[in-house]
Amino acid sequence: MAAIDVQFYDHELNHEDLIAQRIREACSEQVAEAYIASLCSIVRKGLSFSWEEFVLHALWADAKDYECNLTRKRLEVDVPLAEGFFRRQFELGSGFSLTEGKKGSSLSEEMGVSICLMIAEKVFELTEADWTPIPQEHKRKINDFRITAAADSVRIEVEAKGRCVDNPMHQKGLKEAAASIFEKKVAQRANQNTSIMLGVIAALAKDRSEPAAAYLLDPEPEGSQLEPHAQKLLSRHQFYVKALNVIMGRAHFQVSLHERTRMLVKLGNRCQVLDGEPLTKPSGETYQIHSNSFVSKCHVAGSIGTVIVTDGEESSLYYWGIKKDVLQLLAEQNHSAIREFRAKAGYVRDLYAKFDVKIREKDAKRLKADTDSKSSSSNLLGMKVTGKLFCSSSGIVFGKLEPC
Numbered sequence: 227m228a229a230i231d232v233q234f235y236d237h238e239l240n241h242e243d244l245i246a247q248r249i250r251e252a253c254s255e256q257v258a259e260a261y262i263a264s265l266c267s268i269v270r271k272g273l274s275f276s277w278e279e280f281v282l283h284a285l286w287a288d289a290k291d292y293e294c295n296l297t298r299k300r301l302e303v304d305v306p307l308a309e310g311f312f313r314r315q316f317e318l319g320s321g322f323s324l325t326e327g328k329k330g331s332s333l334s335e336e337m338g339v340s341i342c343l344m345i346a347e348k349v350f351e352l353t354e355a356d357w358t359p360i361p362q363e364h365k366r367k368i369n370d371f372r373i374t375a376a377a378d379s380v381r382i383e384v385e386a387k388g389r390c391v392d393n394p395m396h397q398k399g400l401k402e403a404a405a406s407i408f409e410k411k412v413a414q415r416a417n418q419n420t421s422i423m424l425g426v427i428a429a430l431a432k433d434r435s436e437p438a439a440a441y442l443l444d445p446e447p448e449g450s451q452l453e454p455h456a457q458k459l460l461s462r463h464q465f466y467v468k469a470l471n472v473i474m475g476r477a478h479f480q481v482s483l484h485e486r487t488r489m490l491v492k493l494g495n496r497c498q499v500l501d502g503e504p505l506t507k508p509s510g511e512t513y514q515i516h517s518n519s520f521v522s523k524c525h526v527a528g529s530i531g532t533v534i535v536t537d538g539e540e541s542s543l544y545y546w547g548i549k550k551d552v553l554q555l556l557a558e559q560n561h562s563a564i565r566e567f568r569a570k571a572g573y574v575r576d577l578y579a580k581f582d583v584k585i586r587e588k589d590a591k592r593l594k595a596d597t598d599s600k601s602s603s604s605n606l607l608g609m610k611v612t613g614k615l616f617c618s619s620s621g622i623v624f625g626k627l628e629p630c
Contacts, residue, residue, distance in 0.1 A: 229274045235441040244444035278616035283340035284308035338388020338428035346384045353620035355465035376454035381421040394429035394439040463487040501561040513557035524583045527574040529623040535589040549621035575615035595629035
């Protein structure tokens with residue numbers, strides 16, 4: 227586990243009071259006080275997270291990841307990159323820090339955005355499936371990311387910035403990042419928008435002697451034409467379409483879900499007209515997710531997934547899956563159940579427990595691993611592996627595997 231310090235940015239204004247005021251204006255008293263208590267708790271205790279959580283958020287911490295489907299090829303490159311960044315550049319302990327180098331600094335700023343997302347999710351009880359990028363009128367830095375989510379009938383906007391500085395514990399190195407947030411606040415003040423807005427700057431050190439830190443600010447919201455309930459439903463559908471693309475490709479279920487998502491986007495705030503209309507197979511039957519569903523896929527720890535093998539001299543093996551509970555909710559299309567779903571984040575498979583997965587023959591040859599005979603229903607080979615699997619709050623099951 228890694229841990230970083232979280233503070234309110236108080237260079238000129240009392241952002242703790244400003245953020246609390248914004249939350250109280252947007253929410254009912256009970257919800258507002260719960261959010262504020264959560265906010266103060268993360269400032270008091272800091273943010274702790276595993277490498278799996280970091281990698282999953284790094285995959286979604288750039289707007290381009292929302293504009294295209296995830297693919298096996300992309301995961302083969304991006305997963306080991308994010309894991310390597312976490313393991314090589316961060317020192318676990320009371321904090322973690324970045325090694326020197328221009329390339330490392332640039333990458334740290336991109337990866338810093340994922341830390342911002344994790345902070346916002348813990349405060350507002352969201353999942354990585356809830357975020358949607360806000361279109362930018364002007365070209366932005368890749369390490370500046372503006373996203374929106376919806377929870378408890380209120381819209382939540384986060385402006386996330388990753389920065390690499392000499393000393394993350396000194397706020398003077400963050401004036402430029404904070405100033406750009408304040409400029410937006412002045413420009414947007416006339417919008418009369420009631421969204422909760424949270425600015426987060428993740429500051430990572432240029433050398434190993436200083437710990438990382440994150441700062442919370444109060445910028446101004448930009449607004450959205452979608453009602454919170456519609457926005458959250460659409461965000462989750464779009465997220466799962468992309469995540470499932472790695473597992474299913476053009477399978478009937480994926481095609482059906484993609485088509486339903488397209489229809490929901492077109493309906494916008496009128497999406498409730500499709501509430502309770504289940505997804506159907508080409509035969510007209512509804513989907514029932516059980517142990518015999520998607521037999522060519524891996525069935526591990528209550529999820530349906532696939533095995534990713536990375537390129538390179540030393541290939542690595544990862545599992546990427548989605549909880550069957552999520553697939554059943556998507557199949558049934560109960561909108562409130564989809565919006566309210568939140569899995570208990572944590573490890574779901576012990577490190578030393580052996581289990582079976584299915585792997586492509588060419589990947590098995592690259593690994594030079596022992597395999598069973600081909601499955602009668604696919605061109606995949608059976609393989610016994612061990613590995614510690616992590617389930618995110620969105621229901622993504624992910625982890626690194628080792629052949630037995």
